[in-house]
Amino acid sequence: MSGAEFVPLSLTPMLIGIFVAMACALPGNFLLLRRQALIGDAISHVVLPGIVVAFLLSGAVAALPMLLGAAGAAVIAVAAIEGIRRVGRIEPGAAMGVVFTTMFAGGVLLLEISDTSDVHLDVEHALFGNLESLIWLDAFGWASLLDPEALAGLPVELPRMAATFVLVGAFVALFWRPLKISTFDEGFAQTIGMRTRPLGLALVVVSAIAAVAAFDAVGSIIVIAMFICPPAAARLMTNRLETQVAWSMVFAILAAVTGYVLAGYGPLWMGFDASVSAAGMIATMSGVILAIAAFAGPHRRSV
Amino acid sequence: MIWDALFLGLGYNATLVTIGAMLLGMAAGVGGTFLFLRKRALVSDAVAHATLPGVGLAFIVMVAFGGDGRSLVGLLLGGAMSAGIGLLCVSWLSTRTRLAEDAAIGAVLSVFFGFGIVILTVIQAMNAGRQAGLEGFLLGSTAGMLRTDAIVLAVSAALTLGLVLLLRRPLTLASFDPEYASASGRSIARIDLAMMGIVLAVTVVGLKIVGLILIVALLIIPPVTARFWTERTDHVVAISGLVGGFAGYLGAATSAAVPDVPTGPIIVLISFALFALSLLFAPQRGVLSSFLRHRSFQRRVHLRQGLLALAQHQPIYEGLTMRLLKNAGLVLADGVPTDAGKARAAKAMLDEARWTIVRGDQSYEAAAILYDGLTDLETLLTADQLQDVDARLSKPHGVGA
Amino acid sequence: MSVELATLNGQQADRTARADSPLAIRGMTVSYGQKPAVFSVDMTIRSGAMTAIIGPNGAGKSTLLKAALGILTPLAGTVTVLGKSVAQMRDHIAYVPQRASVDWDFPTRVIDVVMMGLYGQLGLLGRVRQTHRDQAMACLNRVGMADFATRQIGQLSGGQQQRVFLARSLVQAADLYLLDEPFAGVDAATETAIIGVLKGLRDAGKTVVVVHHDLSTVTDYFDDVFLINTQVIAQGSVATTFTQENLQTTYGGRLAGAQMDALSGTLG
Secondary structure (H helix, E strand, O other): OOHHHHHHHHHHHHHHHHHHHHHHHHHHHHHHHOOOOOHHHHHHHHHHHHHHHHHHHHOOOOHHHHHHHHHHHHHHHHHHHHHHHHHOOOOHHHHHHHHHHHHHHHHHHHHHHOOOOOOOOOHHHHHHOOHHHOOOOOOOOHHHHHOHHHHOOOOOHHHHHHHHHHHHHHHHHHOHHHHHHHHHOHHHHHHOOOOHHHHHHHHHHHHHHHHHHHHHHHOHHHHHHHHHHHHHHHHOOOOOHHHHHHHHHHHHHHHHHHHHHHHHHHHHHOOOOOOOOHHHHHHHHHHHHHHHHHHHOOOOOOO | OHHHHHOOOOOHHHHHHHHHHHHHHHHHHHHHHHHHHOOOOOHHHHHHHOHHHHHHHHHHHHHHOOOOOOOHHHHHHHHHHHHHHHHHHHHHHHHHOOOOHHHHHHHHHHHHHHHHHHHHHHHHHHOOOOOOOOOHHHHOOOOOOOHHHHHHHHHHHHHHHHHHHHOHHHHHHHHHOHHHHHHOOOOHHHHHHHHHHHHHHHHHHHHHHOOOOOHHHHHHHHHHHHHOOOOOHHHHHHHHHHHHHHHHHHHHHHHHHOOOOOHHHHHHHHHHHHHHHHHHHOOOOOHHHHHHHHHHHHHHHHHHHHHHHHHOOOOOOOHHHHHHHHHOOOEOOOOOEOHHHHHHHHHHHHHHHHHHHHHOOHHHHHHHOOOOOOOOHHHOOOHHHHHHHHHHHOOOOOOOO | OOHHHHHHHHHHHHHHHHHHOOEEEEEEEEEEOOEEEEEEEEEEEOOOOEEEEEOOOOOOHHHHHHHHHOOOOOOEEEEEEOOEOOOOOHHHEEEEOOHHHOOOOOOOEHHHHHHHOOHHHHOOOOOOOHHHHHHHHHHHHHOOOHHHOOOEHHHOOHHHHHHHHHHHHHHOOOOEEEEEOOOOOOOHHHHHHHHHHHHHHHHOOOEEEEEOOOHHHHHHHOOEEEEEEOEEEEEEEHHHHOOHHHHHHHHOOOOOHHHHHHHHOOOO
16 A cells, blocks of 8 residues: 555544554553443543533534543543442442433433534444544645644644553553552552542543544444453453553554444445445454453453 | 313323333333442443443444344343443443552443443444434334334333332332341342342443433433332332332323433433432422421420529520520520529529439430430339439439539 | 540540550451451550560451551541651551562562662662662671572562561661561561561560461561451450450461461460
């Protein structure tokens, strides 16, 4: 395939997919080990009501208010889950189920009863995203990567996702030790003066930021898959946290690349002339990777 | 119009769907209770999302065999099959690998759903221009339903409810005390299988009414709501069924009466409203009553400890304790006990000593288990028993330095 | 002596005792719901001594320790370490939790667990140097676990896991050691190793507090005992406090005659 075709049409969506996958899989490692894997599921469901409310308040489909709305909804959801769990003495899974279904239902209802028919805002888009559409029209080939004029026309999702990944990475790097210690042994972490509650909340908020930034580009389904599948597969490969995180990054990139390629070209190879959902295919590939790790990973069984 | 809907006056189809939603809500409420008590509520979320590829594949298969792919029974059967496979994956991952069940649920949920999306885009490409209408399975849509489909839904909801009620007893036993159930010769694996069968049935029947994203709410919210009102398993089951049935009925009726309101979200929101009321106002486990009880308990503890410190001539280190003592007129502003304070302190000291004896003697076990540090023993023991305790009080008590 | 004077003297004495004690608890109540697990407990640990916290199951032993450390929030009560707050004295306290409280499937090695104890020194981003690794290895050596440094923690036996926890607390170089049931479910070799290390700490002037359940070893292992059954029953030296009468009161007459007979040789 030539650069003239690949760079404008496939390079940016693929890179965005890679950044999304890595930004979600990185905090996903800790969520997995904390038995909070489904927080990603809950967060990505409440993104919809967040952006609907933001749209109704701001009256426009603009990136910033929507990101804020989604992030706000994620924080409200996490607070509500924690609150219901504590004051209602309900197990976390059930509390999560109550909160995210209710908020999602509220979002759908708001969407239906308010007049949003003329804007590109619907449930399906929130679920599947549209990764394929994030093309780089100003590019003509590999040389465009050095051309400031062409670079100015990059889809805004690419720098946004790259920045999100840097932010998530910085958080994990900075708080690596507290995250590791408090995930392993929370009581001990408290006795050495760590504020484990705020730290746990910060982890969830950072995950929410990754989910919110990602969902606009790729929809929620890929977000949930990337929070869980690459870290879960990585856990089956090793018994060291450092190695697990490295594997999860490898798997995230692998799922993004193979998923994107198969979605775009797979049907062609099979003789169809259309492509299938890239977000769905990336999620599927992460599942295939997990399945392989579950059958053959060197540390798939617990001791 | 809403009144027409509530009293089932909106025509034959809408009436069937409303009744079906009510029966489904009851079945989900009852079946979900067992899931909730076994602390596996979110397994249903994986099951629900895992229906999507099956629905899509069933459509493709039916088209391939020359149909138009819209047979509701066929689509639901496809959904049931892929959901069953998803369920197997969840249990295989969580038992055969080191992954915990929550990770297995999340993985199956997202991967199956992602694969379902892939299938949906394949269908879009297959019959461009012709709507397959499968999006209706995401959020539920009961508007404009065919007569036969409405009948299928109402009948299968009734069958599901019947199945749940039939399996009620063994499931109650297994969710309340799995070890006892297996000791008494019931296979937990079989009962779990039955439970998952119910979840599967509720999910599949609910696909068209509530949609696969929100069906999980029907299985979770009613039991959680019911749990606030009672400590008895059989009552949780009954209340949960009522809550689910009410939400299903009211939601489907509202949706039939008000255009553009999808059935699933409205049913979920009605369930949540019932949940929120219960969370706040339930008499025993509700937030309001537990907060008030906790605060009064804390105050009684502080007061008691303040009195004990006074009696032992110890300083009081906590501000709240001192404030409560002052407000009760037991100490003066400078912290010196009043006469009433001295009397109450002496009584508190006596109570503590009596309790120590009661709790140290097995013959008072019935009273000892009621110990909360606050209760007066006079209310628990007979005069004779109290005399016996007091007699032992005067004996020297070997408390070391 | 007037009541007021008695009060004044009592208060002064208590303030001094609190300032001198490496762990002093006053008026501690912790409740789960409306049922107190620990009620109105005063505890004064003697500096440089090895103290056992003893009581029946559900008597609030672990709860008391966790509340003292701030892991649980008490309903009432104050905790001081040498007269200062626990938060101020964190670096001087090492805590060994119950084995069951940890995720043993966590992907980490023995040496990494011990290094967690160095967090106080290293902070968020401090570089791990060879001296730190040497310290950790030395502590593993003291508990006889140096050969297992690179094993995954889940692969160890219960006793070995307990020794790794102890090594992690040793590397903290604290003055006050709090251990929650360190001898529960461990093999004899581990028990010997642990008690040897703890006595070494005591002899080096450190204070050791252990939640303990095995009455038969109390006189061999400990200097002081703290008997609790939700309320404090008694506290003091083993010789004066570890008596048959106090034990019967603590255990509510639930110690069988045979158990008491077996103990009678060891009772103070």
